[in-house]
Amino acid sequence: MSDINKDVHKPDLLGGRLCLDFANTVSWHDSSEKSQELLTSYEKLINWSLHANILKEQQSLSLLKKAESQPAKAKEVLQQAVELRESIYQIFSLVSNNETPVSKDLSILNEALGNAYGTMRVVPGKNKFSLELLNCEETLDGMLSPIVQSAIEILISEKELSRVKKCEGAPCGWLFLDTSRNRSRRWCSMADCGNRAKAKRFYHNKK
Ligand SMILES: [Zn+2]
Structure with a gap:
């Protein structure tokens, strides 16, 4: 399968964190009529x-091959x-509006948490340790682990949590982490x- 990059809609990665970019895999996410599923x-x-950048090309090809032999599991x-x-979208949408996420959404994230960290290992790095994803080409859902980890990291960080925002261009609905110094994004x-x-x-002013 050499056509892995063919005909792919590549949404911009503007969220500033992996889980927010993942949440933005729907165009016009806040609109019931205009929204468009990318996955x-x-x-x-x-x-x-x-x-x-969750998967490398070789890992992607392995997973696609695996999915071909397990179509039901891939679905x-x-x-x-x-x-x-x-x-994730609902949790951070509410957070961006200073509201508390609903427990159903937290339950789904918590359910994914055990599985996600089960596929990761702490490894020594240069100045600190880091989490490394193990053999993510082994299981069809391997790519979800770093996304879950990214969501947890924002949720447990007061500094980051307070910077989660939703685009004001309603009903765009895209989420992002505002890292600007004066929080003006x-x-x-x-x-x-x-x-x-x-x-x-x-246009309005001209009128
Ligand atoms: Zn927008």
């Missing part, structure tokens, strides 16, 4: 994971990934929602 097949999940993993993504992307807001304001 429509297991292959697309793999392609996104490659795009987001199940896709459903599981989408369910997890929606929970308002849009997922200045080039996209930011410009649209500016154009709208210009």
Whole structure:
């Protein structure tokens, strides 16, 4: 399968954290009519994971090959990934609005937690230790572990949690971590929602 990068919609990775980029794998996430699912097949999940640097090309190819021989399991993993993504989206949407996440979504994240950390090991690095994903090409859902880890890391960090925001270009709905010094970031992307807001304001003022 050499066409792994062919025909792939690659959403910009603007969230600033892996779990937020994963939450943004729906276009117009806050709209019931306009929203568009990007993870429509297991292959697309793999392609996104490659795009987001969770998987290396060789690992992606191994997983795709494995999925071909276990189509039912691959479909199940896709459903599981989408369910997890929606929970992550709901949790951080509420957090961005200073509200408490609902327990159903936290339960789904907690369920994924045991599995996620079971596939990781602490390894010594240069100035600190790091978590390394073990043989993620062994199981079809291997790419979910770092996403879960990323979500947990924001949730347990007061500093990061307070910086989770939702794009003001409603109903874009994309989430991001505002790392600007004065916490002034308002849009997922200045080039996209930011410009649209500016154009709208210009039109409004002219009227
Ligand atoms: Zn936006």
